[in-house]
Amino acid sequence: MRRLAEKKAPGSKLDIAVLACSKGAEVYSIAWTLRAARPGLELSIAAVDISQEILDFAERGVYSLTSLETFKSQNPQAVAEKGGVAWNTCRDQETPIFEFITGEETQAIFEMQGGEARIRPWLQQGITWLRGDAGDPDLARTLGTRDWVIANRFLCHMEPAAAERCLRNIARLVKPAGYIFVSGIDLDVRAKVAHDLGWKPVTDLIREIHEGDASLLRGWPLEYWGLEPFDAGRPDWAMRYAAVFQVGGAA
DSSP, X not given: OHHHHXXXXXXOEEEEEEESOTTSHHHHHHHXXXXXXXXXXXXXXXXXXXXXXXXXXXXXXXXXXXOHHHHHTSOHHHHTOTTSHHHHHHTTOSSOTTTTXXXXXXXXXXXXXXXXXXXXXXXXXXXXXXXXXXXXXXHHHHHOOEEEEEOOSSGGGSOHHHHHHHHHHHHTTEEEEEEEEOOSSOHHHHHHHHHHTTOEEOOTTHHHHHTSOGGGGGGTTTSTTOOOOOOTTSTTHHHHHOSEEEESSOO
């Protein structure tokens, strides 16, 4: 994303949609990466999720520093306190939310207050939190088209036919010559849609992105979320393993 943003002219605007944004970690990570690299870029991010409850939590931008082990060892009454920051931070997490972030990055992104980490206000600017369904045919009417559309790690939870329909719907959100980022999906589905719609795979860092979360490789081939190992010997390797595609004509 940073490399693509560097191609934008100084002072230009970049419109992004992040679908299934969940607790906001991906949204704020993108905002920090791009604002740190291109401070003169006007950034507009539509963060979309189907749950209003989780959107409200993400928009607040406050996360608990309580470890998963400590949280899980709490008494049932404390765990059931759904309004708490610790509960919302740790809920549905298999790994700590801060596990893949360095101390330097933590200091740049958050203000520490007691046992909580608060997103710095300058990173919250330009973000709009919207309730929506990625499979809704009217989503394009609500969001309009965007330079970039991010659709990571949720299509894998759908049956292939449903995931294909959803991805085709999502593709309508991308401006001509814009980019779609899509990982965490059945590779056959992604490759089929990309081929049918004439997407151009972005091969820069293709292997590094594909293998970015090594834990997914451990699920292959028995788990639905397992990631097929990168095979550079396949004639279709670029289309199959790319997680970033340019949609439509060249910019």
